[in-house]
Amino acid sequence: MGPLEDLIACPHCDTLHNYSDVPEGAQAHCRKCGAVMLTQRAASVAIVLSLALSSFLLMIAAISFPFLGVEAGGLSNGTSLLGTVMAFSDDYALPLAIAVAAFIVFIPLTRLGALIVAVTPLVLDRTPRSLHKRAFGLAEQLRPWSMAEIFVVGVAVALVKITALVSVTYGLAFWALAGLVVLSFWQDTLICRYTVWRALDTSRD
Amino acid sequence: MAGAGYISGLTTARAAGLVACERCGQVHQRQNEVCRRCGAQLHSRKPDSLQKVWAWWLAGVITFIPANIYPMLLTSTLVERSESTIIGGVFELIHYGSYGIAAIVFIASIVIPLLKFFIIAYLALSVHRHALLSQHRRHQLFVFVEFIGRWSMIDIFVVAVLAALVQLDTVAAINPGIAAINFALAVVFTMFSAQSFDPRLIWDENEAAADD
Ligand SMILES: [Zn+2]
Numbered sequence: 001m002g003p004l005e006d007l008i009a010c011p012h013c014d015t016l017h018n019y020s021d022v023p024e025g026a027q028a029h030c031r032k033c034g035a036v037m038l039t040q041r042a043a044s045v046a047i048v049l050s051l052a053l054s055s056f057l058l059m060i061a062a063i064s065f066p067f068l069g070v071e072a073g074g075l076s077n078g079t080s081l082l083g084t085v086m087a088f089s090d091d092y093a094l095p096l097a098i099a100v101a102a103f104i105v106f107i108p109l110t111r112l113g114a115l116i117v118a119v120t121p122l123v124l125d126r127t128p129r130s131l132h133k134r135a136f137g138l139a140e141q142l143r144p145w146s147m148a149e150i151f152v153v154g155v156a157v158a159l160v161k162i163t164a165l166v167s168v169t170y171g172l173a174f175w176a177l178a179g180l181v182v183l184s185f186w187q188d189t190l191i192c193r194y195t196v197w198r199a200l201d202t203s204r205d
Numbered sequence: 206m207a208g209a210g211y212i213s214g215l216t217t218a219r220a221a222g223l224v225a226c227e228r229c230g231q232v233h234q235r236q237n238e239v240c241r242r243c244g245a246q247l248h249s250r251k252p253d254s255l256q257k258v259w260a261w262w263l264a265g266v267i268t269f270i271p272a273n274i275y276p277m278l279l280t281s282t283l284v285e286r287s288e289s290t291i292i293g294g295v296f297e298l299i300h301y302g303s304y305g306i307a308a309i310v311f312i313a314s315i316v317i318p319l320l321k322f323f324i325i326a327y328l329a330l331s332v333h334r335h336a337l338l339s340q341h342r343r344h345q346l347f348v349f350v351e352f353i354g355r356w357s358m359i360d361i362f363v364v365a366v367l368a369a370l371v372q373l374d375t376v377a378a379i380n381p382g383i384a385a386i387n388f389a390l391a392v393v394f395t396m397f398s399a400q401s402f403d404p405r406l407i408w409d410e411n412e413a414a415a416d417d
């Protein structure tokens with residue numbers, strides 16, 4: 001049996017594989033259950049960092065600029081992204097407002113911030129410390145709860161429902177959010193958690 | 206990448222006396238308790254996986270019922286005030302001819318949540334029992350449930366956007382109903398339920414068979 005560092009176990013079925021068997025730049029599937037284990041790509045940390053930075057800035061833009069506006073019968077109403085969330089804030093729906101704000105703004109922002117902190121030492125070729133590991137752990141944990149792309153689909157559905165009723169104008173924040181979704185899909189296919197964890201591991205050398 | 210790297214074919218970490226970190230994949234000797242690489246607690250299998258799955262599952266089902274009975278949207282216009290439930294909203298969309306959107310809402314808010322409840326229950330029940338579906342099929346169902354869970358949140362976001370935009374005094378106003386909070390809770394609880402399930406349990410019966 002090789003050293004433990006060279007082994008990797010499938011997270012879905014616990015089957016052991018040899019890390020060195022994965023060809024450079026290839027995607028590795030578990031030989032037993034087929035789950036994706038590694039997506040190794042050369043120089044991907046630099047790309048992950050730049051995507052995370054751009055996404056972070058787009059998110060800041062999405063909460064700073066006007067989001068959507070409506071007009072009907074001479075009356076108009078505009079809203080920011082956080083204003084959208086706060087529509088829930090009257091009486092019993094307040095917890096829901098907080099949850100929605102977390103799902104579409106605060107969790108995505110925290111996750112991107114943590115990702116930036118985690119991969120920065122890798123890109124700059126510095127020795128990662130425990131802070132960076134904790135940051136990457138947080139980013140991974142928040143991934144399923146970061147729902148900006150689902151929100152965008154929700155916005156599309158809502159707009160179809162009301163276009164008959166009112167006329168809608170799109171603000172800068174809407175386009176920032178749309179851009180963010182494109183970047184996030186791209187980023188998710190590029191990031192390989194095991195490769196990042198190995199790079200963050202300083203106990204090996 | 207054939208043969209050579211594999212320890213006598215396909216062995217699980219547990220059978221080899223090892224434990225793999227769930228968070229970063231680093232493999233350790235069984236007696237270790239904390240991951241050397243990332244600091245996470247090491248467990249060969251998620252502790253009390255099935256109990257947690259059932260607890261969250263039950264919470265999900267309990268909150269899903271009022272989510273479908275009570276109104277999701279309260280709409281008031283100059284001429285009328287109306288309340289619509291999730292399924293009522295779907296019929297409204299069909300009435301206005303938006304079939305595609307009606308399908309999205311119907312699938313995301315009704316079909317997927319129900320499917321998730323059935324699949325999670327089936328996966329949990331089929332552990333340690335003779336299952337009708339093969340391990341690969343059950344594993345595919347797990348991957349599906351884990352992937353799709355978050356997308357049920359669409360309807361909550363639709364309600365949020367409608368309620369924020371349509372506040373035009375007496376001309377038209379839309380407000381969230383009590384079902385919205387129940388539905389959001391049902392989605393979150395079901396996500397916790399799926400996350401609590403340890404997919405390795407599906408494959409463990411091979412090991413048990415090998416031991417006999
Ligand atoms: Zn596997």
Ligand SMILES: [Zn+2]
Pocket residue numbers: 226227228229230231240241242243244245
């Ligand atoms: Zn670890």
